[in-house]
Amino acid sequence: MTKKEALKLFEDKKVRTVWDDEQEKWYFAIVDVIAILTDNDYQGARNYWKVLKNRLAKEGNEPVTNCNRLKLRAADGKMRQTDVADTEQLFRIIQSVPSPKAEPFKQWMARVASDRIDQMQDPELSIDQAIIDYKRLGYSDNWINQRIRSIEVRKELTDEWKRGGLEEGVQYASLTDIITKEWSGRTTKEYKRLKGLKKENLCDNMTNVELALNTLAEASATEISKQRNPKGFKQHAEVAQNGGMVAKVAREQLEQQLGRTVISSAKASDYLLPSEETEEDA
Template sequence: MTNIRLFEQQEIRSHWDDEQEKWYFSIVDIIAVLTEQQDYQSARNYWKVLKNRLLKEGNETVTNCNRLKMLAADGKQRLTDVADTEQLLRLIQSVPSPKAEPVKLWLAQTGSERLNQIQDPELGIRQALQDYRNLGYSDDWINQRLKSIEIRKELTDEWQRVGVHDQQFAVLTNIISQAWSGKTVKEYKQHKGLKKQNLRDNMTSTELILNMLAEASTKDISQAVNPETFAQSKQIAQQGGNVAKVARQELEKQTGKSVITSDNAKTLRKLPEKKSKS
């Protein structure tokens, strides 16, 4: 599963390999940090030139780099050049940058933190809490977000129990989203002006709560019905989403405004600040 790690509030796409117990990081994202490139395409071009030069030199680190599917800027899962910590430490030597030493330290700390979190899962929750605080989210929002992560994990565990493959999770997630919000995940992200960003990280507290209700309902129905086919799981996803749809429609009736907003992380992080000034 792709995760987002933060280096000085800059997102680094990462993947934890349970078997090998090591992190793999998007090389382009690391390059963007080292070269201080805000434009993703510029970082990609830099890596392309550097990669070709190192390959001509017979650099074994580049030759042994892996490729994993990660969420791209267009919202799709695309093959991405990745490297583990050891490989990245060697690559960093080829990029003159004042960020080199801080990045090396960050890589070492990230690996150590993950191993500690395996031994004590509560540490992972604390780290997520701190990451969201560093990004500027309010504590109330963070509490909802952490709960949504827990509920999502319970749902995917249930899907795995009934034989749903990881590749099919996106299909069921889209059904749930369409059922309760009237939008697929892609449409929802477009409504909020998002590309590669995580949709849940850009939801308001109310949107998070309703999405949680949809996913929790789907899990509960699945446990009660015990589906034997993917088609049955799709029906259950629709039913779970409908539970939250009823709640959304009733809330909108009472408030006179839509729950589905164009608010995203930029506006959400400003809300607590505006509130304190008013």
């Protein structure tokens, strides 16, 4: 499951949102919505939501009160567990909040959902949003350009796997491990462990050099696959290994020149993001 956090603006006020790729739905930070509807500050919105949540629970409104809780970044940069609602839940919550902004906010929510559908149909729009999100997180323009290119290269590679009749999921993950292991000396799991990652995306935590080498490996695997037209998983695995080998040679040559390894334990939060602390939010 992939969840991507983003900030949306309603009348210049921020609403923290998360897109869930697996469920294909938006989740909205409830306190942000309450603050907008009630013209309260953040603490006032928290208190309002606690009272409203208790009232709805007593009324037996479980579909509304059984909200998900996700770690979202607060204004001070810290990550806190926050009540979030999907679009259906949020519509029901809004109906319980008397506010002249209720209808405009519902219309805004509908536009947010529509924009996401447009992005799914037009990948260029999705890429534009990704650039905005990466800039907000503090990544450099050079890194962002490489990351966007790496996403395109990855898509070309998975298209090749799909054309070869491979199944998404286990087979894709296995081939990715082969490529990563070949060029870096570590499987994806081992690489993430080196960087201290859990559910975070590995590529989003690679340095410029690591990302460039990973992109070279996947691009090489794609081109070799197009030439050889492999059949079955075993042949695709050989192609994956050969693609990774191309990047391995490049890595070893670079390391020889530098006199050090280019495989880094650093992750994005070490040099881009504020330190994350687990704290409770509304």
